[in-house]
Amino acid sequence: MDIKLIQFSPHGDDRGQLVALEETREIPFPIKRVYYMYKTVPDAVRGKHAHRKLEQVLVCLHGSCKVRLDDGKEKQVVLLDKPWEGLYLSNVVWREMFDFSPDAVLMVLASDYYDEADYIRNYGDFLAFLRKQSEKEGN
């Protein structure tokens, strides 16, 4: 599956903790957009889509949440509960975020501006997109 858990290096000292993320360095793409979710209700499921092109890194800055991942072949669940750990997701991963703790702050760094046309919001369309991609690669 085209995902990766990235361990960042916290710059801790007697004042507290600090994590710094630079584009094309700790983050493997240019950072065009930063968004964050908070006050998520306990039973909410967010995401439920894949992307045509967008790459993202998810970091849970406070509290915790889980991410269900599916690339059409495998499924897995990743727990995010460390501000010094990022979850890189390529475009071709169906993602669902759930089990947010009441104090969770989930930050996402994205490789591009918001573009509704880049979202694949239907799971059947996602599987069709994957088939098309693997046909292309097969040629």
Next chain:
Amino acid sequence: MDIKLIQFSPHGDDRGQLVALEETREIPFPIKRVYYMYKTVPDAVRGKHAHRKLEQVLVCLHGSCKVRLDDGKEKQVVLLDKPWEGLYLSNVVWREMFDFSPDAVLMVLASDYYDEADYIRNYGDFLAFLRKQSEKEGN
């Protein structure tokens, strides 16, 4: 003083809250670096510098903290306690962050990579930098 409180538009729905920040749009510069502070000790003072060029936007994503600002003429203190509010700081503002709540997560979006040469860490040097700048502008 060359600072600005920016009100973002939270995209709230029945799942919770989401704020999205795009470079050169909500954020008035390209986002090269994202850093965040957490587990800050109660009496810590962070910052204590200005910059030669760097622009930043500070957002307190969880909990609260205060920022003491000084442009060599005026001083003021800004409370950051809303995830939908950003504090834009130009380079020529001496900034000190303090009074972090135990659960505070302060995120900073920066217009460039980390560069120690861009920091002005001595207050006397900061005043000298301001004088030089206003002489230049006067010419």
